[in-house]
Amino acid sequence: MLRIQQDCLEQTLSHLQAVLPREGVGLWVGKRGQVRQVWPLENVHPMPQKRYEADPQALTMLLLRIEREGLELVAIYHSHPTGPARPSETDRSQAFWRVPYVIFDMQSGEVRAYRLPEGDEVVIQLEVATPKV
Known part of the structure; x- marks a missing residue:
């Protein structure tokens, strides 16, 4: 199960909307299935409207940063600009x-x-933050 807070989901959606009509790609980073940070990546695929490929150098640097900061790669996200939300071949x-x-x-x-x-x-659970009083 993946757990994500509303603000991380909104950051992800903002990134994916900003790169339309291209496919967007990025990392969800955190611990034990809990998304704590959203790390967008550049799609460098030659046909970015139909496929994605994360910039290999940026991906390597972020993976090293994850390790250095004691975090985990929780998930990889990407968009399908014209749907569906199902994996292609x-x-x-x-x-x-x-x-x-x-x-x-x-x-x-x-x-x-x-x-x-x-x-x-995989189940995605949206965690709504409780307002502090």
């Missing part, structure tokens, strides 16, 4: 990390997470 074939892959359908607003390449769905 390319998504499955290029799933190299053993973390959930979160897919945002930018047309319907649907969000789903999967363990790839298997395709098992």
